[in-house]
Amino acid sequence: MTDRMTRDDLDNLEQRYRANLINSLSGFKSAVLLGTTDGKTNNLAVISSVVHIGANPPLLGMIMRPHTVQRDSLDNIKQQGFYTLNHVNTQWADKAHQTSARYEQDESEFDAVGLTPFFSDTFSAPYVKESEVNIGLKVAQHFSLLNNTEMVIGEIQEVFFAKDALDKDGYLDIEALNTASISGLDSYHSSKRLARYAYAKPNVPLETK
């Protein structure tokens, strides 16, 4: 049974209730930790707004809210120009969520939640050692959207993952690596593969890989 909610219905909801509902509508989202630094304090923030922009050059986008707990991360990105994205693991999703608490600016979320920063020799922003997939990015484009959120697009500089999780066609099996997903604002999920499908052609039965 399907019910309808009009725009008026949505506008009349209590603010927190509406935030939960609208955040559920976009479907399952990537669970990622954003690693930044101001040169002294290493900052970590869970985000669920990462979106693929392109493969060549390799670009990832994300939506940031400047007037929230994400402000320190955004300031660091503006100051340094570099940041990392690290997959949240199903085994420690609670630690990822805990980074959303409002810590002081000079307090590191790494220490507060019990995750370990590591630095590669060529990159200034902190990675999360416990993540199975680490991505180092340099800001490529940064602008405001109509509701005063900000979109940051980064160009991938380097990536870390276990190569034995790579399929022969380049697909990285992030399910085998226990990457988590998010729905709504606070629900974390593991996954179970239904299938990989071959390139689809008109009037030809779809094959699985």
Next chain:
Amino acid sequence: MTDRMTRDDLDNLEQRYRANLINSLSGFKSAVLLGTTDGKTNNLAVISSVVHIGANPPLLGMIMRPHTVQRDSLDNIKQQGFYTLNHVNTQWADKAHQTSARYEQDESEFDAVGLTPFFSDTFSAPYVKESEVNIGLKVAQHFSLLNNTEMVIGEIQEVFFAKDALDKDGYLDIEALNTASISGLDSYHSSKRLARYAYAKPNVPLETK
């Protein structure tokens, strides 16, 4: 064991291999069918680039590639200003993937893959009857990004879902509604909830909901 790939390594990969890999890096993605019309033919395209922009006003974004099979959808959106987003269900993910085949412009993917269009009395774009969550949107902002992809942001006009899947705080249980997720370009997944976590506070143990 974690291996590193530098930007040079990524740039030297074969094109399709790189597309599979980079598309895997963004983590789990929303599996959604984009419904549009030119007034005659109802168009359906699977997309995995939906991103939450804001709850008040309710805004969803998506990244579109104008020089691919998505061109017809994009033309319809430009012409009409309205479109729908419909959650892909784990029970018919194959039909969703089949919409990515290169059908003729005057051929409806609804007919081709066996899904059913429905129209609400106040909205011009087609919804997918088999989806458990249907969202009607009006274009609010549309612009090009640095790699010539296009970002379309839509304002939600109406939503359809079963209200018994709503939690008391507004969270919509899209796992109970069998919403699928995507990793890479062609892998479809069901989900299993790990936990919902309460609002996180510094130095207070995280509680589950």
